[in-house]
Amino acid sequence: MTQPRPSLHPIPGTKPLTPAAAICPPLLYYIALLFLPPAPPPDVRPRLAKLLRYTLALVAGILFFRLPLAYHVPQSIGLTYQLGLVGIYGGLRVLDAFFISAWWIGRVPKRVTYFHYARSETPTPDHGNGDVLQQREWTDGGVKDPYHHSERANLRKTKSRGSSPVPARKSGSGSKTVGMNGRSNGAVNPSAPGATSTPINTPALSSGRNTRRQSTTAETASYFFSKTLAGPKPIPVYETAKTDEDYPRTFLDRASWALELELSMRGQGFTWTTADVRHTRKTWLPTIGNRIHSVAMHVLPVQLGAWYIISTVYTKYLASTLEKDDYNPFATATRASVAYKFTRQGELFDSLPIPIQLLLTVALGAFLMSAFSLGHSIFAVMLHPFSPHPLAFFPPLYTTRVWSLTSVRKFWSFGWHRLFARVFLVWGVWPGEWLERKLLGKRANQPADVGKVIGAFGSSALVHAFSVRGVLAGRWSDAAGEMRFFLLNGAAVVAEGVVQRLVKNGRRKLGWSEKMWYDAWIGRLWWFGAVVWSGREFARGWVKSGLVREMAFR
Numbered sequence: 005m006t007q008p009r010p011s012l013h014p015i016p017g018t019k020p021l022t023p024a025a026a027i028c029p030p031l032l033y034y035i036a037l038l039f040l041p042p043a044p045p046p047d048v049r050p051r052l053a054k055l056l057r058y059t060l061a062l063v064a065g066i067l068f069f070r071l072p073l074a075y076h077v078p079q080s081i082g083l084t085y086q087l088g089l090v091g092i093y094g095g096l097r098v099l100d101a102f103f104i105s106a107w108w109i110g111r112v113p114k115r116v117t118y119f120h121y122a123r124s125e126t127p128t129p130d131h132g133n134g135d136v137l138q139q140r141e142w143t144d145g146g147v148k149d150p151y152h153h154s155e156r157a158n159l160r161k162t163k164s165r166g167s168s169p170v171p172a173r174k175s176g177s178g179s180k181t182v183g184m185n186g187r188s189n190g191a192v193n194p195s196a197p198g199a200t201s202t203p204i205n206t207p208a209l210s211s212g213r214n215t216r217r218q219s220t221t222a223e224t225a226s227y228f229f230s231k232t233l234a235g236p237k238p239i240p241v242y243e244t245a246k247t248d249e250d251y252p253r254t255f256l257d258r259a260s261w262a263l264e265l266e267l268s269m270r271g272q273g274f275t276w277t278t279a280d281v282r283h284t285r286k287t288w289l290p291t292i293g294n295r296i297h298s299v300a301m302h303v304l305p306v307q308l309g310a311w312y313i314i315s316t317v318y319t320k321y322l323a324s325t326l327e328k329d330d331y332n333p334f335a336t337a338t339r340a341s342v343a344y345k346f347t348r349q350g351e352l353f354d355s356l357p358i359p360i361q362l363l364l365t366v367a368l369g370a371f372l373m374s375a376f377s378l379g380h381s382i383f384a385v386m387l388h389p390f391s392p393h394p395l396a397f398f399p400p401l402y403t404t405r406v407w408s409l410t411s412v413r414k415f416w417s418f419g420w421h422r423l424f425a426r427v428f429l430v431w432g433v434w435p436g437e438w439l440e441r442k443l444l445g446k447r448a449n450q451p452a453d454v455g456k457v458i459g460a461f462g463s464s465a466l467v468h469a470f471s472v473r474g475v476l477a478g479r480w481s482d483a484a485g486e487m488r489f490f491l492l493n494g495a496a497v498v499a500e501g502v503v504q505r506l507v508k509n510g511r512r513k514l515g516w517s518e519k520m521w522y523d524a525w526i527g528r529l530w531w532f533g534a535v536v537w538s539g540r541e542f543a544r545g546w547v548k549s550g551l552v553r554e555m556a557f558r
Contacts (some may be wrong), residue, residue, distance in 0.1 A: 007078065011326070011550030012082060014076035021075040021087065029067040030266065033098055036060035037262035040102065040112055041251035048474055061102035068094035072474045081475050083555045088471030093427060101265070105276070113265060113274040115248040118397070120241040120289060132455055236297055236507060238288035264394050269423045273394035278425040280418075281399045290400065290498035292388055295381045303374045303381065309365045310371035311555065317364045318556040353540075353547045365539040368546060371555070376403055376421050410527030411504075412496045412534050413457075424467065432463025454498055461494025475549040485545035492538040500530065 010013060039057035043050065067113035071091035077083040106112050141317050252261040264273055271277040326349065353361065384398035391397075436459020440452035465487040473483035508518045 008076065009079065009554075010085065011553050012076070012078065013477040013549070014078075014477060015474055018074055018076045018474075020078045020245050021071075025071065025075055028351065029064050029094055030066035032060050032067065033094065034262055034266055036064055036098075036102065038258050039107060039207070041258060041261065042112065044368075058102060058107075061098055065095045065098040068098060072471070076474065081550045084475050085471055085549070085551065089467070092467050092470050093424065096427050096431055100426070103316045104430055111275075112251065113252065113271070113276050115261065115264075115394075116273055116275060116277065118214075121244075121245070123240050123242050130536040145152045185209065236242060236291055236293040238290045238294050241287060241289055243287045260343070265320035267395065269424055270399070272397055272399055276426060278422050278429075280403055280422040280425065280557040290384070290398075292385055295385055299378060299381050303377045306370055307374035307378065309515075310367040310374065311366035313363060314371065314552060316554040317360060317367070317477065318552050318558065319474075321356055322358060322547065323350065323556075323558060326547075326550075349548045353544045361540050361543065362536055364552070365536050365543040368543055368552070369536075369539060373402075373420070376423075407528070409531055410524050411500055412493060412531045413500065415531050415535060416493065416497070424464070427467070428460045428463045432461070435459050436462070457497045458494050461490045461497070465490035465494075472545055472549060475551065476545070482548055483545065483546075489541040490540050492541070493535065496534045496538070531548070 032095075033333030037055050038058070043053060064391040068091050071094075072084075072088035073091070075087065077087060101113075113233050252258045266400070268274060270281050272281045380398060380401045384396075387396040387398075389396075402419060402423050404414070406419055409415050409419045433456050436455035436457070437452040438455070439459075440446065441448065441450070444452075446452060467491065469483040469487040472486050473480055511518055511520075543552075
């Protein structure tokens with residue numbers, strides 16, 4: 005038997021993951037997807053094909069759910085945790101595709117074809133009121149920000165190219181990309197107001213000119229520094245989408261359709277696309293240079309900085325206590341000893357100074373955020389040669405910069421990734437809305453926002469608790485920290501909505517403006533404080549499970 009690493013506490017009775025156990029669930033899911041689209045002609049539904057697809061789907065779903073309950077990855081706590089996410093996500097996705105969407109609702113996802121047209125770049129004005137901008141935002145460009153040299157850009161009054169839309173080159177399916185550059189070269193215009201035609205190394209003829217020369221040198225250095233941080237711009241385009249009228253008919257088309265649907269976590273390229281991919285027509289297409297620059301100048305520095313903080317906090321405050329308790333969980337541990345150890349590790353986190361708890365929580369969040377972005381960018385660059393095939397279509401993962409967020413709702417809607425959004429929609433939002441309407445007697449066309457929010461965060465709480473219990477010896481009580489974190493954030497979203505309505509109504513009655521200049525700043529302090537303070541529940545669980553130790557390479 006392969007012995008797990010000392011700080012890994014798998015569910016008792018689980019075995020090391022085998023290649024067959026890892027391959028069978030997604031493989032059976034893929035084969036079942038081949039039979040999911042209606043056979044040609046659409047009104048012909050052979051009983052054998054239906055029986056085969058539902059049988060394969062049921063077996064694939066069971067095997068997905070069984071993964072974290074029967075196996076662990078002995079070499080890694082993080083991979084064992086991810087095994088739990090893969091198991092529950094895969095199982096719920098299979099049930100959704102075959103039994104919720106196809107069988108119950110009667111809708112098999114259809115392909116969506118994207119068309120991109122060149123447009124002139126029109127920066128979105130940011131009035132500082134904290135509202136989400138109307139145009140598409142994303143973390144690597146497309147909106148004005150401190151890293152772009154906006155001052156010089158405003159001074160240059162050059163004519164923009166590509167103001168009339170240019171149709172994209174068509175392909176068989178998937179995303180249609182534009183055949184244009186769409187980026188400005190960023191060259192300094194010497195004739196622009198405020199610019200100087202005097203070379204920097206020209207000797208000054210007077211003290212006034214010397215002062216002007218020093219100022220110009222500083223401006224030029226600032227300009228090139230900001231351009232280095234900003235990097236290549238994405239391509240400004242108009243995006244439209246069209247749903248295919250029919251399903252794939254040939255075997256090769258079915259094989260491609262099934263692979264695209266299985267790999268599309270956010271549903272891009274299909275009718276069940278998540279809300280973060282559906283956006284306004286004005287958007288930006290990231291380029292390879294833009295993605296690589298983002299990784300080098302933004303993602304990796306954040307990830308390395310967060311890792312340094314995590315490693316330092318663990319080494320200075322946690323290592324001496326946690327590492328002396330190493331043991332073989334299969335040989336010497338008892339349920340009582342494991343429970344005692346987890347309790348003591350939780351108390352150890354709680355004994356840390358509050359600033360250190362918050363610092364560790366922020367570092368863990370930044371590390372996760374940058375890790376998702378890094379993986380997303382790597383796959384986008386690797387699959388770029390397949391463009392314009394849908395497998396190479398990677399819409400931006402984060403759609404709003406962190407410092408533009410002004411509420412907890414906006415953080416989870418725009419500031420965090422939406423890779424699990426479809427799962428939370430089907431298994432959380434829909435049931436929550438249905439329950440609220442039943443309890444309050446609401447009609448189907450009436451909003452049920454409280455049920456929607458509680459359902460979404462409740463399903464997220466269960467998914468993450470199910471995953472982390474796989475590295476906490478299967479103990480639900482010790483996995484409850486992540487559950488509390490998401491439930492508290494759901495309650496925060498509901499509470500802030502109530503407060504916002506009360507404040508607006510009060511201001512309206514007093515004849516004041518509904519929005520004040522300080523609202524955005526209060527919102528920023530609120531969401532950051534609420535997420536980080538409740539995030540200590542998350543961090544405590546990661547200390548207990550040994551994930552923080554593994555991240556510190558100990």
